[in-house]
Amino acid sequence: MSKIKMPKSAPALDMTPMVDLAFLLVTFFILTANFRQNEAVIIKTPSSHSEKILPENVMLVTIDTAGRVFYSLGGKEVRKNLLLTMGKKYKVSFTETDVTRFLILPQFGVPMSQLSQYIRGDENTRAAMDKASIGIPMDSVNNQLGDWIAYGWNEKRTFEAINNIPKDKGCRIAIKADGQTDYKVIKRVIQVFQERNLNSFNLITDMETEQIQ
Amino acid sequence: MGEIIDSGGGGGKGKHQKKRAKKHGAHIDMTPMVDLGFLLLTFFVLTSQFSKPKTMEINMPVKPTDTTNTTKIDDETALTLLLTEKTEKIYYYYGKFKSETSILKTTDYSKEGIRKVFMKRNETVIKQVKELKEKYSKGEIADTTYKRMSMGFKGDKKAVFVIVKADEKAKYKNVIDVLDELNVADVGKYALVDISPAEKELIKVSTL
Numbered sequence: 001m002s003k004i005k006m007p008k009s010a011p012a013l014d015m016t017p018m019v020d021l022a023f024l025l026v027t028f029f030i031l032t033a034n035f036r037q038n039e040a041v042i043i044k045t046p047s048s049h050s051e052k053i054l055p056e057n058v059m060l061v062t063i064d065t066a067g068r069v070f071y072s073l074g075g076k077e078v079r080k081n082l083l084l085t086m087g088k089k090y091k092v093s094f095t096e097t098d099v100t101r102f103l104i105l106p107q108f109g110v111p112m113s114q115l116s117q118y119i120r121g122d123e124n125t126r127a128a129m130d131k132a133s134i135g136i137p138m139d140s141v142n143n144q145l146g147d148w149i150a151y152g153w154n155e156k157r158t159f160e161a162i163n164n165i166p167k168d169k170g171c172r173i174a175i176k177a178d179g180q181t182d183y184k185v186i187k188r189v190i191q192v193f194q195e196r197n198l199n200s201f202n203l204i205t206d207m208e209t210e211q212i213q
Numbered sequence: 214m215g216e217i218i219d220s221g222g223g224g225g226k227g228k229h230q231k232k233r234a235k236k237h238g239a240h241i242d243m244t245p246m247v248d249l250g251f252l253l254l255t256f257f258v259l260t261s262q263f264s265k266p267k268t269m270e271i272n273m274p275v276k277p278t279d280t281t282n283t284t285k286i287d288d289e290t291a292l293t294l295l296l297t298e299k300t301e302k303i304y305y306y307y308g309k310f311k312s313e314t315s316i317l318k319t320t321d322y323s324k325e326g327i328r329k330v331f332m333k334r335n336e337t338v339i340k341q342v343k344e345l346k347e348k349y350s351k352g353e354i355a356d357t358t359y360k361r362m363s364m365g366f367k368g369d370k371k372a373v374f375v376i377v378k379a380d381e382k383a384k385y386k387n388v389i390d391v392l393d394e395l396n397v398a399d400v401g402k403y404a405l406v407d408i409s410p411a412e413k414e415l416i417k418v419s420t421l
Contacts, residue, residue, distance in 0.1 A: 019243065022250045029257030045266065046386040048393040054268040063385075174268065179386030183296070183379045186388070190273065190405075199275055202268040205389060 040070055040107050040130040046179035048205035055172050058202070059152055061145070062107060063177040067185040068135030071148050072107035078155045079103055085151050090144075092116060109135045112144055138192055145189070149173070150196045173201040269392060274404070290374045292334055294327075294391060295412055298382035303327055303391070304416055310409070317419045322390045331398035334373045341366040342399045367401025375403040380413065 041064040062070040090112040138145035156171040295304040306315045320326040349359040
């Protein structure tokens with residue numbers, strides 16, 4: 001009778017397929033991931049049944065629960081011109097470096113008087129300023145939001161005309177507000193749009209889980 | 214970590230040993246790489262967001278240049294909703310506002326609440342749009358015809374006209390909920406209007 005030989009080393013398990021699959025998944029997720037931009041405030045948007053996907057090209061007005069307003073706009077060329085126009089209007093001068101830094105700024109919610117300080121600040125300074133900020137002013141005496149919107153819109157329109165961008169791919173205005181925000185703030189923002197003859201815009205919502213038959 | 218384990222052959226160090234052909238290829242310990250792979254996998258699985266944000270399109274009326282051409286509120290079709298800081302309750306009344314005769318009713322934001330109210334009021338339009346949708350999905354009518362006709366049904370003279378009035382303390386979520394329900398119930402005619410003092414008074418005196 002021969003003895004049962006115990007294998008000297010642990011039995012090897014062929015992990016190749018598993019590893020292959022894992023890397024396949026990694027590749028898939030890397031390619032599909034779109035990184036969330038570093039947002040100044042956390043917004044929990046209300047949900048809706050709407051199935052329309054937000055267009056890529058938007059001028060975004062973000063409103064948090066406290067009613068503070070933040071602004072953001074895509075497109076480097078447009079942003080550069082916008083900042084210079086706004087600087088001229090509010091008599092704030094921006095250096096070449098300021099403009100370059102502004103181009104990569106995700107969104108901001110500070111009055112013009114603090115903007116250059118905000119642009120020059122590092123991440124911590126910005127976070128502190130975001131926390132302490134009162135948002136972009138939009139009262140009738142000092143309507144900076146209105147100017148950001150009107151000038152931004154003009155710049156976008158000019159840019160689209162020069163580059164022959166079709167109308168249906170043109171810029172849209174979107175409001176991203178927290179569900180718990182008081183409606184009177186949203187109403188005021190909509191009023192600011194309407195004062196500048198911008199009557200069509202998008203409201204950003206989340207997907208509603210309940211299905212309609 | 215990371216060493217190359219030469220399992221075959223045994224090398225040719227001893228002079229007295231014959232050089233043997235390697236039985237197996239050199240093994241590379243892949244454990245760290247696999248670890249890293251799974252780490253990345255976990256990271257991307259957790260950080261990826263699948264649901265892109267959705268959006269609702271809103272078209273506000275263009276500011277009228279003359280006031281003679283304003284839409285008149287019809288007694289038959291009008292339905293006014295009053296939103297307040299009470300996040301569970303919607304006040305509503307039918308027809309034109311008259312402080313003596315308007316009867317205030319309440320409902321809530323659920324699908325048994327406000328959606329039922331809209332559905333009941335907008336029955337004919339919902340039926341028409343549903344039939345149209347069926348025709349469209351069968352391919353009987355073209356895309357443009359479908360859009361034009363459904364717009365026609367929703368904008369019909371007899372279709373319900375909903376006026377949403379939210380006061381200063383109302384929350385944005387409630388307004389969105391109402392707009393969403395309007396879309397669900399195929400209501401094509403609606404407007405966001407400011408609440409009047411008389412209507413506030415009506416809410417105050419009502420025991421609802």
